[in-house]
Amino acid sequence: MSLQSLRRGASGVAAARQALDLWQGTMKEVGGSFGSSVLSYFLFLKSLLLLNVFSFVINFSFITVPMLAYDHVPHVPPNVTFRGLELLTGAGYFRYTVLYYGAYRADSSTGLVHYNIQLAYFFTIAAYMVLCGAAVLYSMASSFKMNYVLSDPVGGGSWQLLCTWDFSVTNEKAVRQRKNNLRIQLKESMSERSQGTSLTPAEKMRHFGIHLGAWFISTSMAVGCGNAIYYLSQYEQQVIRLDWSPAREAETLLVPFVVSLINLVVPLFYSLFNKFELYSSQRRQIYALIIRNVILKMSILGILCYFWVNECWESMVGQALYRLVVFDFFFMMLGSFFGEFLSKVIGTRWIPGLGVPEFDVARNVLDLIYAQTLAWIGIYFSPLLPVLQIFKFLVLFYLKKVSLIQNCQPPRRVGRAAQMKTIFIALLFFPSFVGSLSLVAYTSWSLTPSRFCGPFKGLDSTFSVVVVWMNSLEKVPAAAWAVWVYANVVRSEIFYFLVTIIIL
Amino acid sequence: MGATASHLGKDLLSEYQELTFLTKQEILLAHKRFTELLSREDKNLPDPRAPTEAILTLPELKSNPFRERIVRVFSTSESRDGLTFEDFLDLLSAFSDSATLEIKSHYAFRIFDFDDDGTLDENDLEKLVNCLTGETDETRLTPDEMKQLISNILEESDIDKDGTVNLSEFQHVISRSPDFVSSFKIVL
Numbered sequence: 001m002s003l004q005s006l007r008r009g010a011s012g013v014a015a016a017r018q019a020l021d022l023w024q025g026t027m028k029e030v031g032g033s034f035g036s037s038v039l040s041y042f043l044f045l046k047s048l049l050l051l052n053v054f055s056f057v058i059n060f061s062f063i064t065v066p067m068l069a070y071d072h073v074p075h076v077p078p079n080v081t082f083r084g085l086e087l088l089t090g091a092g093y094f095r096y097t098v099l100y101y102g103a104y105r106a107d108s109s110t111g112l113v114h115y116n117i118q119l120a121y122f123f124t125i126a127a128y129m130v131l132c133g134a135a136v137l138y139s140m141a142s143s144f145k146m147n148y149v150l151s152d153p154v155g156g157g158s159w160q161l162l163c164t165w166d167f168s169v170t171n172e173k174a175v176r177q178r179k180n181n182l183r184i185q186l187k188e189s190m191s192e193r194s195q196g197t198s199l200t201p202a203e204k205m206r207h208f209g210i211h212l213g214a215w216f217i218s219t220s221m222a223v224g225c226g227n228a229i230y231y232l233s234q235y236e237q238q239v240i241r242l243d244w245s246p247a248r249e250a251e252t253l254l255v256p257f258v259v260s261l262i263n264l265v266v267p268l269f270y271s272l273f274n275k276f277e278l279y280s281s282q283r284r285q286i287y288a289l290i291i292r293n294v295i296l297k298m299s300i301l302g303i304l305c306y307f308w309v310n311e312c313w314e315s316m317v318g319q320a321l322y323r324l325v326v327f328d329f330f331f332m333m334l335g336s337f338f339g340e341f342l343s344k345v346i347g348t349r350w351i352p353g354l355g356v357p358e359f360d361v362a363r364n365v366l367d368l369i370y371a372q373t374l375a376w377i378g379i380y381f382s383p384l385l386p387v388l389q390i391f392k393f394l395v396l397f398y399l400k401k402v403s404l405i406q407n408c409q410p411p412r413r414v415g416r417a418a419q420m421k422t423i424f425i426a427l428l429f430f431p432s433f434v435g436s437l438s439l440v441a442y443t444s445w446s447l448t449p450s451r452f453c454g455p456f457k458g459l460d461s462t463f464s465v466v467v468v469w470m471n472s473l474e475k476v477p478a479a480a481w482a483v484w485v486y487a488n489v490v491r492s493e494i495f496y497f498l499v500t501i502i503i504l
Numbered sequence: 505m506g507a508t509a510s511h512l513g514k515d516l517l518s519e520y521q522e523l524t525f526l527t528k529q530e531i532l533l534a535h536k537r538f539t540e541l542l543s544r545e546d547k548n549l550p551d552p553r554a555p556t557e558a559i560l561t562l563p564e565l566k567s568n569p570f571r572e573r574i575v576r577v578f579s580t581s582e583s584r585d586g587l588t589f590e591d592f593l594d595l596l597s598a599f600s601d602s603a604t605l606e607i608k609s610h611y612a613f614r615i616f617d618f619d620d621d622g623t624l625d626e627n628d629l630e631k632l633v634n635c636l637t638g639e640t641d642e643t644r645l646t647p648d649e650m651k652q653l654i655s656n657i658l659e660e661s662d663i664d665k666d667g668t669v670n671l672s673e674f675q676h677v678i679s680r681s682p683d684f685v686s687s688f689k690i691v692l
Contacts, residue, residue: 036683036686158656158657164687165636167568167689170568175567176638179636183645186633
């Protein structure tokens with residue numbers, strides 16, 4: 001009887017999940033006209049949105065609500081009022097509200113319940129990171145299991161092209177277009193095979209030279225942008241420290257503006273290089289594009305992170321991240337405008353030869369991963385940042401959907417959707433999540449919290465909160481098991497070794 | 505049987521849930537869409553069969569190049585014409601998200617086997633390519649291109665070199681293509 005009820009329970013959960021399925025009609029419409037690879041972008045966006053909703057819920061309930069219950073009036077100095085500029089800069093009035101780390105104080109115990117804000121803050125964020133990590137790891141593992149074929153299949157794959165006809169495409173025009181594309185691809189693959197893929201040594205040298213040149217240019221662009229951000233941040237630090245008038249505050253917008261501008265423009269250059277380079281397979285082309293973009297974005301983020309040490313620095317970092325997220329949002333919208341709408345106008349009215357643009361799944365997914373990385377870094381410094389992220393993703397979903405239907409055509413090259421999905425999830429985990437996790441871990445383990453604000457003020461490091469708590473717990477016999485767990489497991493290296501083995 | 509055309513009994517519903525890969529909601533939706541396809545007289549029959557023309561009006565199948573083959577493969581009648589509700593559920597189950605690779609490749613093979621003889625020979629492959637590239641004269645491949653393509657295909661997949669592709673050779677090729685499972689999908 002129990003097995004049956006277990007099974008019924010499992011199917012009940014699946015049915016409930018289906019009932020709560022957000023945007024199912026839209027997904028079906030997009031998949032029906034554009035196929036599964038474009039659909040994978042929207043599914044990715046939806047799962048990131050749900051992740052942020054979850055993060056908001058736990059942060060709000062465990063950290064913000066107790067803080068608000070204790071002291072719901074923000075301690076605002078007398079001459080600071082709310083001006084509209086705050087929505088953009090995140091500074092000024094917002095600085096003193098619960099949006100940032102600085103407003104949370106350790107000495108909070110209401111009359112009835114002793115609620116340790118320090119521990120709550122630390123553990124909530126830690127638990128959230130662990131759960132996120134587990135979720136991303138799990139989806140990566142299941143994706144790898146399904147799509148374990150990572151190497152190029154034997155032969156030109158005309159059979160593959162035929163067998164992987166996308167049955168979920170239901171729009172008549174889309175079906176006709178796919179048939180056209182398939183015919184073109186079949187002819188291409190046949191002519192490739194008959195020509196043979198042996199190039200003369202001279203041609204090989206030429207290709208190699210072009211590749212080398214492109215890589216050199218793209219890396220030097222990334223380094224150049226990194227330098228620019230470095231000097232800009234230095235300037236900001238020197239100037240802003242002096243006074244805090246509205247004009248100066250507007251100047252703090254300069255760094256995020258430049259960062260987002262770089263993130264928008266430089267990848268377009270990288271896509272341009274693709275036109276000159278000839279890759280042996282489409283997949284290598286996408287890998288190269290992804291690697292270059294990741295190098296650019298990670299180096300910029302790295303330089304910014306290096307800069308953030310200041311007085312009540314956690315809130316400053318939180319503000320900087322807030323600004324980055326806001327500008328990233330604006331520029332994503334701009335990117336949609338330039339990338340898709342303008343391309344369509346150019347392609348149809350002015351230069352008819354170009355045609356309607358394709359929806360660039362790779363670039364858009366990388367933008368999403370970057371946005372989520374910002375949020376993950378920021379969550380320690382600004383617990384309510386997920387609110388902004390949720391709003392951003394909601395608007396982005398509808399914007400991209402409208403832009404897709406109005407401006408784009410389905411991708412010309414059929415196939416490879418499943419492998420792309422695996423690569424994207426792997427990218428989400430490795431640089432993005434692990435990077436932000438290590439940054440937050442480094443911050444909480446080694447850096448001294450600032451002296452005058454936040455829940456951890458006065459301590460040597462954030463982690464000492466746990467140490468203190470454990471020491472106090474030793475006096476309570478009922479909690480002896482927790483102390484034992486702490487002493488033997490968390491402290492021992494064997495635990496981490498085992499975890500690493502399990503993950504790998 | 506405990507089902508009239510308008511209402512699905514609870515025992516039958518859970519039985520269907522166990523036998524197919526579909527969830528309860530998907531089965532109920534399938535039932536609703538299926539009864540819409542039936543004519544008024546058929547609705548009162550104990551085990552109604554929806555005619556092929558009606559099934560081909562479903563938006564999910566209307567533009568599919570393999571729609572007629574799909575109905576033929578899943579039909580259990582003598583003349584391979586029309587689907588009962590259980591045939592319809594089999595169809596949706598094979599094309600659902602949770603169906604396994606073996607099930608999907610098995611049905612894909614049967615759908616591509618145009619002459620139903622258990623192997624994919626040159627005629628089947630030719631019909632397959634025409635299905636997917638277009639039916640009008642200007643969109644078809646030329647006879648030379650067709651011959652070249654078919655010999656490429658047989659070179660890639662015919663392991664025992666008997667000139668045809670049987671089920672295990674087909675499944676072997678499919679197993680090397682991770683996109684197959686996500687493409688072979690129809691959801692109501």
